[in-house]
Ligand SMILES: Nc1ncnc2c1ncn2[C@@H]1O[C@H](COP(=O)(O)OP(=O)(O)OP(=O)(O)O)[C@@H](O)[C@H]1O
């Protein structure tokens with residue numbers, strides 16, 4: 001699976017990996033949505049540290065998860081963006097809806 | 111660098127998105143591009159190919175025709191064509207956030223193509239298909 005998740009202290013961590021395009025985004029989305037719906041986290045963190053490529057499907061992925069989190073009164077944070085993923089995200093003005101952090105989260109949960 | 115050309119045709123299956131952008135990027139490698147330039151090309155090509163699959167051949171599987179031309183002046187010209195449904199209003203389709211694709215599409219594909227290349231041209235005719243041309247100068251690592 002290209003997404004590993006971990007739920008702790010009302011925070012849902014999602015570690016995405018590999019390439020995010022229209023082909024790969026669907027299974028990632030289903031996995032993340034499943035976890036959000038079950039755990040209804042206060043904060044959802046999408047960690048892009050291990051993402052090697054991303055096109056606008058990645059923006060769609062973030063926007064859709066933002067709407068879902070919001071419907072449960074949760075927030076969304078995006079972190080670990082590479083220079084090129086950041087360049088794509090920037091186009092969407094995503095900083096308006098998600099907290100965007102450049103570094104990944106330090107963890108031993110993976 | 112002398113002129114050089116590469117052509118390929120792939121089926122409009124989503125599994126080919128990764129292959130198509132990687133093949134185009136690999137052919138462009140002869141211009142000695144920077145990592146950023148390679149990523150820009152991959153991203154723009156991914157958008158165009160995905161549009162053929164998601165929109166052009168929405169309810170069918172068709173052929174996607176890709177041509178990559180290396181130009182003498184250290185630039186690359188990439189043409190991505192489908193014979194799908196076509197675009198009714200190109201100007202509107204190119205506007206940021208415009209999409210006919212539903213909740214999971216951001217409507218930013220053309221914006222990505224535009225900002226990651228030096229010139230984007232879109233030609234389309236309803237019921238006959240769409241041709242997207244991407245032009246990008248490659249300054250490269252050695253210059
Ligand atoms: N090859 C094509 N054939 C038919 N219609 C197209 C084609 N490419 C784009 N379009 C139309 O133009 C619109 C805008 O395309 P664009 O790539 O900018 O956004 P999107 O594909 O809808 O979303 P995103 O690319 O962000 O996932 C599409 O929603 C579609 O209506």
Ligand SMILES: [Mg+2]
Nearest residue numbers: 157161219220
């Ligand atoms: Mg698109």
